[in-house]
Amino acid sequence: IPPASKTLRPQKWVENFPIADGVRQSPIDIVPGQASYDAGLKPLDLKYDPSTCLDILNNGHSVQVTFADDTDSSRLTDGPISGLYRLKQFHFHWGASDDKGSEHTVAGTKYPAELHLVHWNTKYASFSEAASKPDGLAVVGVFLKIGGENPNLQKLLKAFDTIKSKGKQTSFANFDPSTLLPGCLDYWTYDGSLTTPPLYESVTWIVCKEPITASSAQMAKFRTLLFSADGAAPDCMVNNYRPPQPLKGRTVRASFK
Ligand SMILES: NS(=O)(=O)c1ccc(B(O)O)cc1
Numbered sequence: 261i262p263p264a265s266k267t268l269r270p271q272k273w274v275e276n277f278p279i280a281d282g283v284r285q286s287p288i289d290i291v292p293g294q295a296s297y298d299a300g301l302k303p304l305d306l307k308y309d310p311s312t313c314l315d316i317l318n319n320g321h322s323v324q325v326t327f328a329d330d331t332d333s334s335r336l337t338d339g340p341i342s343g344l345y346r347l348k349q350f351h352f353h354w355g356a357s358d359d360k361g362s363e364h365t366v367a368g369t370k371y372p373a374e375l376h377l378v379h380w381n382t383k384y385a386s387f388s389e390a391a392s393k394p395d396g397l398a399v400v401g402v403f404l405k406i407g408g409e410n411p412n413l414q415k416l417l418k419a420f421d422t423i424k425s426k427g428k429q430t431s432f433a434n435f436d437p438s439t440l441l442p443g444c445l446d447y448w449t450y451d452g453s454l455t456t457p458p459l460y461e462s463v464t465w466i467v468c469k470e471p472i473t474a475s476s477a478q479m480a481k482f483r484t485l486l487f488s489a490d491g492a493a494p495d496c497m498v499n500n501y502r503p504p505q506p507l508k509g510r511t512v513r514a515s516f517k
Pocket residue numbers: 376378399453454455456457458463
């Protein structure tokens with residue numbers, strides 16, 4: 261029996277989720293020269309309250325930090341969206357080595373990892389209701405590149421030893437996700453989807469042009485996590501990224517010249 265990470269590989273998803281071949285699938289390759297600058301795009305307005313941070317979880321396909329979303333205290337407004345979107349969770353995608361790992365690529369360039377901050381539109385009653393609506397979600401993507409050690413990642417990485425295998429979670433308090441944002445919030449934006457099943461075409465993607473850094477040792481720490489549950493054959497959690505999908509006529513807009 262193949263390990264979990266092999267049975268649901270991206271090429272197989274269309275069998276159970278036909279929308280995998282849909283018209284607004286994610287991720288995509290972002291070609292800066294083909295993006296159109298839109299002067300009407302507003303700067304992102306991200307405000308996060310560390311006291312809404314609840315726990316950190318190995319959900320079997322990524323490491324995820326979950327937030328209390330019963331108030332508007334951690335939210336995204338402006339940018340390409342209208343209304344207010346609440347932060348629900350953030351998670352990462354990464355590779356087995358530093359030469360791959362991101363979901364979005366930039367003119368074919370793969371980054372070693374990509375952070376996703378997942379927000380839902382408060383015109384709907386909950387994340388789950390919003391998740392299947394065309395304007396339901398807004399995900400901010402931030403690339404990680406290899407550089408100096410990132411002290412803001414350390415707090416996350418220290419928790420990894422206690423959530424090594426699938427289904428493990430531990431309380432995680434007072435983490436401010438804005439410490440994981442780049443200094444410059446220039447972005448590309450396009451209409452897309454969840455990048456894992458159910459692949460709903462419900463995401464306004466907001467991909468930051470500027471990466472944050474992680475050291476090679478910090479990237480290695482991500483690779484100590486497991487797709488597999490305690491007691492099962494250990495299956496390293498790596499390459500949990502979907503490759504770029506066809507643009508199918510979509511326009512990518514840039515908030516910057
Ligand atoms: N990778 S992603 O940000 O597109 C994403 C976010 C949420 C969910 B989900 O809640 O199922 C799946 C994928």
